[in-house]
Amino acid sequence: MDFYIGLAQIIGVHTLLGLSAYCVLLTGQVSLAQAGFFAIGAYVAGMLTVLAQWPLIPALVAAAIVAGAMACAVGFPALRVKGLMLVVATIAFGEAVRLFFFNFTYQLERGELRIGPHGGEGFRQIRYFPEHGWSTLDVMLFIWAVVVMVMALLWWMDRSRAGAVLRAVGDDELAAQSTGINITAVKVSAMTIGGVIAGLGGGLFAHYTTHIEHVQFGVVLATFAIAYPILGGLSSVFGTLMAVVFIQGFLIEGLRFMGDWRNLLFGGLIVLAMNMRPHGLLDAGTLLAVRRLIFRGKERANA
Amino acid sequence: MDLLDLIDTVQSVADGVLFGATYALLGIGFTLIFGVMYKINLAYAAASIGAAYASLLILAGVKAQPILVFLAAAGCGGIIGWLIYLVGFRFIPLANPLATLMSTVGLLLLIDEIIVHTTAGVPLNYPALFADVIIRAGPFNLRGDLLFVFALGCLCMVVLLLMLYRTQLGLATRAVSQQPVAAQLCGISITAVNALTFIVTGFLGGIAGAMIGAAIGMLSPLLSLPLTVKGLIVTVIGGLGSIPGAIIAGLVVGGLENVFQFFRGVSERDLYVMLLLFAFLVFRPRGLFASPHVGD
Amino acid sequence: MLKGYAALAALGAIAAFGLAAPASAQERTVKITGFGAKSGVVRVFGINSEAALKAAAEQINNAGGVTLGDGSKAKFVIEFLDDRCNAEEGISVVRRIASTDAFVAVGPTCSNVAESLFGILQKKVGDTSDSGLQFPIIADVAAKGGLAKISEWAFRNVPSEFEMYKSLFAWLKTQHPQLKTIYGGVEKDFAHSNATFGVMKAQAEANGLQILGQGEWLLADTTFSTQVREMRRANADIVAISAHPFTTCGVLKEMDRQGVKPKLLIGLTSSSSIETLQGCAKQAEGIIIPTSFAPVTPEATKAAEQVAKFGGSADLHSAAAYEIMFILKDVIEQQKIMAKPDTVAADRDKMRQGLAALKETNGLLGKVGRTADREAIKPFLYVHAKDGSWQVLYKPAS
Numbered sequence A: 001m002d003f004y005i006g007l008a009q010i011i012g013v014h015t016l017l018g019l020s021a022y023c024v025l026l027t028g029q030v031s032l033a034q035a036g037f038f039a040i041g042a043y044v045a046g047m048l049t050v051l052a053q054w055p056l057i058p059a060l061v062a063a064a065i066v067a068g069a070m071a072c073a074v075g076f077p078a079l080r081v082k083g084l085m086l087v088v089a090t091i092a093f094g095e096a097v098r099l100f101f102f103n104f105t106y107q108l109e110r111g112e113l114r115i116g117p118h119g120g121e122g123f124r125q126i127r128y129f130p131e132h133g134w135s136t137l138d139v140m141l142f143i144w145a146v147v148v149m150v151m152a153l154l155w156w157m158d159r160s161r162a163g164a165v166l167r168a169v170g171d172d173e174l175a176a177q178s179t180g181i182n183i184t185a186v187k188v189s190a191m192t193i194g195g196v197i198a199g200l201g202g203g204l205f206a207h208y209t210t211h212i213e214h215v216q217f218g219v220v221l222a223t224f225a226i227a228y229p230i231l232g233g234l235s236s237v238f239g240t241l242m243a244v245v246f247i248q249g250f251l252i253e254g255l256r257f258m259g260d261w262r263n264l265l266f267g268g269l270i271v272l273a274m275n276m277r278p279h280g281l282l283d284a285g286t287l288l289a290v291r292r293l294i295f296r297g298k299e300r301a302n303a
Numbered sequence B: 001m002d003l004l005d006l007i008d009t010v011q012s013v014a015d016g017v018l019f020g021a022t023y024a025l026l027g028i029g030f031t032l033i034f035g036v037m038y039k040i041n042l043a044y045a046a047a048s049i050g051a052a053y054a055s056l057l058i059l060a061g062v063k064a065q066p067i068l069v070f071l072a073a074a075g076c077g078g079i080i081g082w083l084i085y086l087v088g089f090r091f092i093p094l095a096n097p098l099a100t101l102m103s104t105v106g107l108l109l110l111i112d113e114i115i116v117h118t119t120a121g122v123p124l125n126y127p128a129l130f131a132d133v134i135i136r137a138g139p140f141n142l143r144g145d146l147l148f149v150f151a152l153g154c155l156c157m158v159v160l161l162l163m164l165y166r167t168q169l170g171l172a173t174r175a176v177s178q179q180p181v182a183a184q185l186c187g188i189s190i191t192a193v194n195a196l197t198f199i200v201t202g203f204l205g206g207i208a209g210a211m212i213g214a215a216i217g218m219l220s221p222l223l224s225l226p227l228t229v230k231g232l233i234v235t236v237i238g239g240l241g242s243i244p245g246a247i248i249a250g251l252v253v254g255g256l257e258n259v260f261q262f263f264r265g266v267s268e269r270d271l272y273v274m275l276l277l278f279a280f281l282v283f284r285p286r287g288l289f290a291s292p293h294v295g296d
Numbered sequence C: 001m002l003k004g005y006a007a008l009a010a011l012g013a014i015a016a017f018g019l020a021a022p023a024s025a026q027e028r029t030v031k032i033t034g035f036g037a038k039s040g041v042v043r044v045f046g047i048n049s050e051a052a053l054k055a056a057a058e059q060i061n062n063a064g065g066v067t068l069g070d071g072s073k074a075k076f077v078i079e080f081l082d083d084r085c086n087a088e089e090g091i092s093v094v095r096r097i098a099s100t101d102a103f104v105a106v107g108p109t110c111s112n113v114a115e116s117l118f119g120i121l122q123k124k125v126g127d128t129s130d131s132g133l134q135f136p137i138i139a140d141v142a143a144k145g146g147l148a149k150i151s152e153w154a155f156r157n158v159p160s161e162f163e164m165y166k167s168l169f170a171w172l173k174t175q176h177p178q179l180k181t182i183y184g185g186v187e188k189d190f191a192h193s194n195a196t197f198g199v200m201k202a203q204a205e206a207n208g209l210q211i212l213g214q215g216e217w218l219l220a221d222t223t224f225s226t227q228v229r230e231m232r233r234a235n236a237d238i239v240a241i242s243a244h245p246f247t248t249c250g251v252l253k254e255m256d257r258q259g260v261k262p263k264l265l266i267g268l269t270s271s272s273s274i275e276t277l278q279g280c281a282k283q284a285e286g287i288i289i290p291t292s293f294a295p296v297t298p299e300a301t302k303a304a305e306q307v308a309k310f311g312g313s314a315d316l317h318s319a320a321a322y323e324i325m326f327i328l329k330d331v332i333e334q335q336k337i338m339a340k341p342d343t344v345a346a347d348r349d350k351m352r353q354g355l356a357a358l359k360e361t362n363g364l365l366g367k368v369g370r371t372a373d374r375e376a377i378k379p380f381l382y383v384h385a386k387d388g389s390w391q392v393l394y395k396p397a398s
Helices: A002-026 A034-050 A056-078 A083-102 A136-159 A161-171 A173-178 A183-209 A219-232 A237-258 A261-276 A284-294 B003-037 B044-058 B066-090 B097-119 B144-166 B168-178 B180-185 B190-216 B221-238 B243-264 B266-283 C002-025 C040-062 C087-098 C111-120 C161-175 C191-206 C225-234 C245-258 C274-280 C298-309 C316-335 C341-357
Strands: A108-110 A113-115 B134-137 B140-143 C028-036 C073-082 C137-139 C154-156 C181-187 C210-217 C238-242 C264-266 C288-291 C360-363 C366-370 C381-386 C389-394
Touching: A002 A034, A002 A136, A002 A161, A002 A183, A002 A219, A002 A237, A002 C087, A034 A056, A034 A083, A034 A183, A034 A219, A056 A083, A056 A183, A056 B266, A083 A219, A083 B221, A083 B266, A136 A161, A136 A183, A136 A237, A161 A173, A161 A183, A173 A183, A183 C087, A183 C111, A219 A237, A219 A261, A219 B097, A219 B221, A237 A261, A237 C087, A261 B066, A261 B097, B003 B044, B003 B140, B003 B144, B003 B168, B003 B190, B003 B221, B003 B243, B003 C225, B044 B066, B044 B097, B044 B190, B044 B221, B066 B097, B066 B190, B097 B221, B097 C040, B134 B144, B140 B144, B144 B168, B144 B190, B144 B243, B168 B180, B168 B190, B180 B190, B190 B221, B221 B243, B221 B266, B221 C040, B243 B266, B243 C225, B266 C210, C028 C040, C028 C087, C028 C316, C040 C073, C040 C298, C040 C316, C073 C087, C087 C111, C111 C137, C111 C154, C111 C191, C137 C316, C161 C191, C161 C288, C181 C191, C181 C225, C191 C210, C191 C238, C210 C225, C210 C245, C225 C245, C238 C245, C245 C274, C264 C288, C288 C389, C298 C316, C316 C341, C316 C360
Parallel strands: C028 C073, C137 C154, C181 C210, C181 C238, C238 C264
Antiparallel strands: A108 A113, B134 B140, C288 C381, C360 C366, C381 C389
């Protein structure tokens, strides 16, 4: 049972990572910098609970704010580049953050131990959860409370004017601009929201793995971050959730019985998925079909 | 800064520029695909290394001349390039850049895993030509094998430019990249041109992989990810879609990388490369040579 | 029709008896799950560990198996799970193992996975306010210093780099008193090489060597000309390289190119494997590395053969896994572990107690001591690369 709860924890945190990229992808920006904001959230939250002895929730909020602020700062120069150049610029930013933490050492003496981030060796013993007696179930419920909150926010935003504005900018910038939408504000806001969500995810990540180091926040994690919304489809937040469940639950844990073949199938199935469903698992068509199924019998105007 | 430091700096730059020829080859591959199809092939560097591994596998039992191994790598590169096109691009609607991005990510993971599974992740020796030759020019040393890599890289670039500007295929490729609809109206098959572009860049990638293996003396699965990042950076600095840009950017990045390392040490070296990229994005976003046929 | 039912019932009865009879003489098995990296550049470690665990299990099974608490004999069955050198996956794998009847797990390969994994374990036994996992884990490969200290449920059977290099430098001083200077090289972004380099430097200084400088590079670096040029200028008597085979070979090849020929070469423990020889046997000629495994005793030679039978190769890392199986057998028998579905929690406690109480275990090179913070003090020897293979240079008296 513990195993499934642990898996649910992982799915929750990765959903946050995916949602942070989803936000930014809605506006048409492919950002591989989310792993960088994730890392910032992780280190800030870890340092606050371990070094400054803050309680968890304020630490997470602070982590989210710092990550969001960083994202805002990145959002402005990111406006100047589009397409492949943005991809490369965000990869470079993510790597720059990782390299910063590779060189970052800030340790305090606690009795005979030295605690805190230690450059290449990472930041160990972020044991807030076990020290405060949180069981695996407690942690999972907490993580999912955050995830549900974020998903609810995003889903509500999607149904409101803000969501339409975001998608308009993503679909056709020129047309959006000509209706009076402030592109700069929209793109930077999306980037900031993405940063906040990634910061929350990172903070939770640091606490449930108890040890973070620069290597974990590299290009691979950044790629997973955009893989979730792309594979899941940009039509709905649930697409990202489905993609996380597919990758973490099915590909990584479910295929374990295949032994060595699992890793080969990993890449192969992603390629297959993109060929068969280029708009993602939950694309607009599927979403419509699902909606019709749920609201069968009710008269619904065309979506 | 005394004379010794000056000599060291120049030596660092020279070493870096020679190795930068390999980055240039990778940059050309990325930029060509982007120039023609407006898509990124993230699996390109991994495919190049994969082609080098494949050449080792094919000629495993035979004690082959290094030149044969390089040619085998080029051939394998071409085949892998075509396979990547088939599996990652052919059946995905062109208007869907995100899907092809993800499919190439999947291919990157797949190629890496295939390499790891067949070799158990252990580094393999790669043959080099002129490995024992060191040219001493005054206080400077120039590695013979790196000079060969550099020369071969330059040769490839010249051949590629000739192909693009002097052959029918090149004409068709440029036509498709500039005006796909008009090209189709002239009877040029877009799928054929795209496939051929992948094969040609795959060929080039195979040579790049072989050159990288020869320059380092070994192949390792560790190489694919850092090379992908460097290749992309070179592509952007050089200007998307511009081949001369990729060449110069590759050499520049190679040289500067070594200079950064010489002055600031290895922990900060990559940070400075990123800052270099950011500087270009801020001051010269279209790269060194803005290409005329890039739609953005 | 009644006849048909009667026949069926008769058949059923016979079947029931038939099944019941062998049940009492049925073989019991104890499943031991190992886990480690079978993906990426570290795949070879996972392959070797798995082969070593299986080889040791076969040896034990052929000798009759392990005696459980109720007196019955059981055979070991080995399962190996891949954690891809990823902390989250490592935690997930251990949770998976902990939800079965397992009472111990062997692994991980990567030190970063061990950091996270040991971090989620209960820190102190009996601390009810600590909700950490209560499951004993014994590591075969993860070699970064001081990891077992993290939790009282964490144990390791890895060599102490500190002891090995301390002994090596002291011995080198007696053998080569005329060598006075040393230049170092380190892979900075890998925790293991970085930490061991610190040990190398400290021991060099403690033995009167003057450190002339150090070259630094990253795990995936491909050019070392700048670092080796500095090395050449320093012209030290000894060069010590703390890096894994890929970059060690890169540096050695560059040294060969630039004509840097120190009087003595010292390497990192993990580089005393076939990888280094496959990559640069010629340039690595003469490099001295301390290791806790070499086929110098009859047990070690036999173990090497057995591990090769299962598709792996025996080196200091997989030898640790091999030894662990025998340690587990001893603890199971000493603590009278029952290995039944209803004794799982008790078995885990017993395993932890048993492992913690060990003062000494059997290693392939001799007796292995155990420390209070659950680490191992393994006998070691020095090997050097000669004619394309690793040969024993010197075996210090224990």
